Amino acid sequence: MSKQKANRQAFGSVRQLPSGRWQARYPDPAGRPMNAPTTFPTKREAQDHIAGVRADRMRGTYRDHRAGLQPFGPYAVEWVANGGTRGRLAAKTQALYEDLLTGPLAAFHDRPLSAISPADVRAWYARTRKTLANAVKNRPGATGEARLRQAYSLLHTILNAAVKDRLISENPCQIEGAGQVNDPERPYLSPEALADIVAALPEKWHLPVRVAFGAHLRLGELVALQRGDYANGSLRVERQHLYVRGKKVTTPTKTGEARTVVLPPSIAAEVEAYLSATTGFPRSPLFPRRDGEAITGNALSHAWRKAARGIGLGQFHVHDLRHAGLTLAAQAGGTTRELMARAGHRTARAALIYQHAAEERNAALAGAMDALTAAAVNRARPPRLEAVLHLEITTPESRATP
Structure with a gap:
């Protein structure tokens, strides 16, 4: 016992205050004397505190209470x-x-x-x-x-x-679920519903909406596209336009990384026809306004809301374009890694959302298969799925077919 007390005293000291409580003192990491953060009712508790500080120093887990x-x-x-x-x-x-x-x-x-x-x-x-x-x-x-x-x-x-940073010992934010997002999942925007909304939009918005859908673009990425970003059926997505405190700023994409997205062939053909029919420099906006400046997300959102509400589809937002395109890509067989690459996701968690939505359509797809099989058995002409938005989902093998 005496040896333990000697070791404690060698590292620090205790003294009794006029109040009767005990104060512990010991050197700080720089060797300067410092007081414990509180006083103690007994001498033994003050000595135990000194022993604990010394042990924490030796383990490398010491936290200086003054930092907090x-x-x-x-x-x-x-x-x-x-x-x-x-x-x-x-x-x-x-x-x-x-x-x-x-x-x-x-x-x-x-x-x-x-x-x-x-x-x-x-x-x-x-x-x-x-x-x-x-x-x-x-x-x-x-x-x-x-x-x-x-x-x-x-x-x-x-x-x-x-x-x-070892400034405090634990996080005082302990309210369960307080920081979690509880927003309900957005409704699935089917190709049929999307086609109806596009038809209700003014014609100038048709191609921007198709490009956003086919390339799974965030709204800020769509309006920041330049003519030179398109080449050989692909879009290079490397920037976005945002409004910060009312001022437009151009930044890298949300993840800070650029990506190249291959467009569905029919949409790529429309972009090529559009570029041939219009003029501009490579760094000119791909979709400009009359004054030459790029279209804005607010203008597209306003046009979308007006068109969607006008035909009874007001539950869909323009941001649902990205979700709809990625869900369709998942239904076409896109792997998690492929969806991450096309969407510009940093982690697999977001991409899995679209695969989950695709899995939920298993029953509907099975029913459609049954209908097509019955039509073939009855030697009837199978129902043909119309090319909504002229969108085609192709595989490398199908593109290689002459």
Whole structure:
């Protein structure tokens, strides 16, 4: 016992305060004397704390409690400025994070990182939910829940970074499911429904919509296409147009990586005919307005909403084009890796969504096969599937056939 006490005293010391509580002192990593973060009711507990600090130093797991005294706000601002978890944030994402830090998360700005407790987070969450709901109460269908989810998710991510930086011991964001997306899955936009919407659109939007569908483009990628991006039946997708705080900016794609997408042959033929009938430089917008500037996503979205609602298909959004095209590619036999390449996905998780949607159509496809078989047995002419949007799904083998 005496040897254990000697070792503790060699590393640090304890003393009793006028209040009767005990204070523990020991050198910090730089060798300067420092006090424990709290006092202790007994001498033994103070000595045990010193022994624990020494053991953590030897294991390399020591965390200096003083590091967590820095305020959340400056730490969060620096985290965003340095590109977040991956070291790079898209311009639109960075703007969103900055807005959240000065908005819903402003309540934590001056709080020391180590002073944010799970109870504090729960109280903030309940209070912010009411505030955001009141702010949108006059907007039909708005609840403020998406904004709350974004704020909580950002808070959770930043405090996770503080844990990894050894500034705090654990993440106080412990509300189950608070940062998860619970949006219902978008309805499947069938080729037939898409054909009806395209027919209701003004003609100038027909080809952009077909290209977005056939190449699985995000809206920002579609409007950023240039004439030189098309070559030999393929599109080179390497940029997107976004609006950040009302100003248009051009950035790399969402993943930061360019990709080449082979268009369905019929759509490629339409693009070639369009390029032959129009003029422009390689870096000119592929789909320009009358003033020569590129079309905007807002203009296409407005035209789409008007056309879709006019024919009773208002449940579909222009963003469903990408989902519909990838689902059709999955139904045509696209593997996860092939879908990732065409869509520009970084992980397999997103691509699996479209394969799941394709699997759900197994019964419908089986029924269609049965109908075609019955028609052949009865020597009747099988029903012919019309080429919706002139889209053709081909395989390398079929393209090689003379």
